[in-house]
Amino acid sequence: MIGENLRHWGREFWAEYRQDRAGLVGVGLLVLFLFLLAFEPFIVPFPEGSKRWHDITYWADNPPSAAPAWTNWFRAKKSAVAAVIREAETSTEESDGVRLVRRSFVYEYAYDVPPLDVVARFTATGDVPTALTVSRPDGVELELFSEQFTAGDKEPVRISVDRTSQNAVYAFLKKYESEETAGLIDIKQLDPTSVIFAEAGAGMDADPKPLHGRYVFTLSTMLLGEDRAADDPQLVISGRVSGLLGTDNSKRDLWTGIVAGVKWALLIGLLTAFVSVSVGVIAGIASAYFRGWIEVVIQRVFEIIVNLPLLPVLIILAAVFKLNIWYFMGIMCIYFWTGPVKTVYSMALQIKEETYIEASRAIGAGSGRIIFRHMVPLLVPYSFASMALYVPGAIVYEATVSLLGLGDARIVTWGQILHDALVGGAVLSGLWWWIVPPGLLIALVGMTFAFVGFAMDKILHPKLRTR
Structure with a gap:
């Protein structure tokens, strides 16, 4: 029965989604990025490039600063x-x-x-x-x-x-x-x-x-x-x-670096968004359902975090402690969970007063069962839309910190490539192929999830269709 309902809901959702042209463009770009991720070893000339990005001997035979x-x-x-x-x-x-x-x-x-x-x-x-x-x-x-x-x-x-x-x-x-x-x-x-x-x-x-x-x-x-x-x-x-996107001044193949950066961009964006939205939804529901001191604590923490700027905090912590990528993602989750809290809180207050919630309480259902069985499923669609919209922010924050030379140097991200281009004088030397591709990919990934998120938002929230 549940499977049948899910299939029916999926067909209805897709029938509405495919009418949004921007949403379809977003899905097409997402499929392209997933293709690059899945077939990375077969479409790059240097399969070990992501692991040996900083190994100069691995790139010794390439020409330096060669155009595509x-x-x-x-x-x-x-x-x-x-x-x-x-x-x-x-x-x-x-x-x-x-x-x-x-x-x-x-x-x-x-x-x-x-x-x-x-x-x-x-x-x-x-x-x-x-x-x-x-x-x-x-x-x-x-x-x-x-x-x-x-x-x-x-x-x-x-x-x-x-x-x-x-x-x-x-x-x-x-x-x-x-x-x-x-x-x-x-x-x-x-x-x-x-x-x-x-x-x-x-x-x-x-x-x-x-x-x-x-x-x-x-x-x-x-x-x-x-x-x-x-x-x-x-x-x-x-x-x-040389190659599809040329080389940098360290002889590294830039096409290999760009494709290697796809997995980190998707991991940073999707994992940060998933954890943040999940925590935000639970916090919003708990605040609305339990009220009292739990609501006070959650709302005060929310207000403190909202009033602290994320980028300066990331820069200071990265400069002092040399954070790796997992710490970066953890700090972004601490900030991003506040995004859906207020909306979920207001929606949960309405759901809490529904008759079936009162009936569940009357027959002795516990708070956990009511929250996860009756309230969370109603807010999951909103969560998906919010999650898609948080992905670009996480990617851009990581790229910004990496551009300043404070990112995790052990991995290959588009922000790291842009930092190397800045340090290597790519702008003054006219090495446009070192600058344009990573910047363009950051914009494309952001556009991909923005298109998907806005399309889902319109479908799952009919009032937004008039925007």
């Missing part, structure tokens, strides 16, 4: 896009127990601005002599790196062309420059990738012209015994543009 890849559509000169090449053609030569393993990575270069760096990665075990060469489209082959690594068991090895190949690139450059010009070139200031991806000829350092075509980077490793190994090779192209 799609900005190439609006540029006359196309910049190299960041990419990871894992497929390699492997060949092995063996002689007297020594294996020479060559892995060749093919990179099709079709851009006007070369990548910032090219990085070869693999895991090494033992002593592994290693060389990295590149074969250009014009037939020129350059040895970029040659060295022996001494590693432990499957120790990560990273070879950066930008840091290790200046001498090799300078030797290549000298073949096409006069002695006077070559003598003026500072090897330490030389940009290897701009030369590697440029047409061979005089002036390719000062005014490089892009050499489009097929580049083959070959990673050669010599294994001097069965206990030596070089596994999991990959070639990372550190492009000038």
Whole structure:
């Protein structure tokens, strides 16, 4: 019977709700956020990004302050896009127990601005002599790196062309420059990738012209015994543009950070709103039902909290005690529970005088049964509407405190990303992709729950339909 009533009520509610266009927009946005939350590991390029957001080594291969890849559509000169090449053609030569393993990575270069760096990665075990060469489209082959690594068991090895190949690139450059010009070139200031991806000829350092075509980077490793190994090779192209939302000045992928922030935004908003409204509804009902000293205590506490400003209190406590996110949510609950109290109190006073409440008392029903069986169910619909309207406030308060650098640094929130952008000079540097997405998402989440809350309010409170 109860299930049937609930289904009937649900159908009626949805029939009215879907007539509110803003409410439908809110539901659509909520579904989108839930999709991002559920499929986070599959839609971000760095699945461990939320856990290792502050681990600089995890982001080492990304370009710093790179614009989103799609900005190439609006540029006359196309910049190299960041990419990871894992497929390699492997060949092995063996002689007297020594294996020479060559892995060749093919990179099709079709851009006007070369990548910032090219990085070869693999895991090494033992002593592994290693060389990295590149074969250009014009037939020129350059040895970029040659060295022996001494590693432990499957120790990560990273070879950066930008840091290790200046001498090799300078030797290549000298073949096409006069002695006077070559003598003026500072090897330490030389940009290897701009030369590697440029047409061979005089002036390719000062005014490089892009050499489009097929580049083959070959990673050669010599294994001097069965206990030596070089596994999991990959070639990372550190492009000038990267990913869906670019990177920050610490090389962190911003799309990964934005998606990671969804779960914290929803958790902070929904949990704070649920606890606050639940406490507020119970407090309002108890105040109206018991009256006397209970009403006096609840109303005095209500008046004290209402007259204390939340944001300054949050800022002071966060600055002094370095609060984590759970303390933040607890403090917001202490303030937010006062929101529904007065409305619930007035509604509960009317419900208390109903005939069926008097009848329940007459047959010996206890206060707890009357409150939770007869009064709370009538106020639950109002609670849902109030809850939806409290979510944006909780998210904005957390973002504000985080923007000031006082948030919980152990988690990734949109407020933390905005704080990093402020500290990193994103505004002065024109890094709009670091500022706009987190700010826009905060506004969108607020708009989502505002639309849902207002739509529910109109349905559950018919007097509001004329507003």
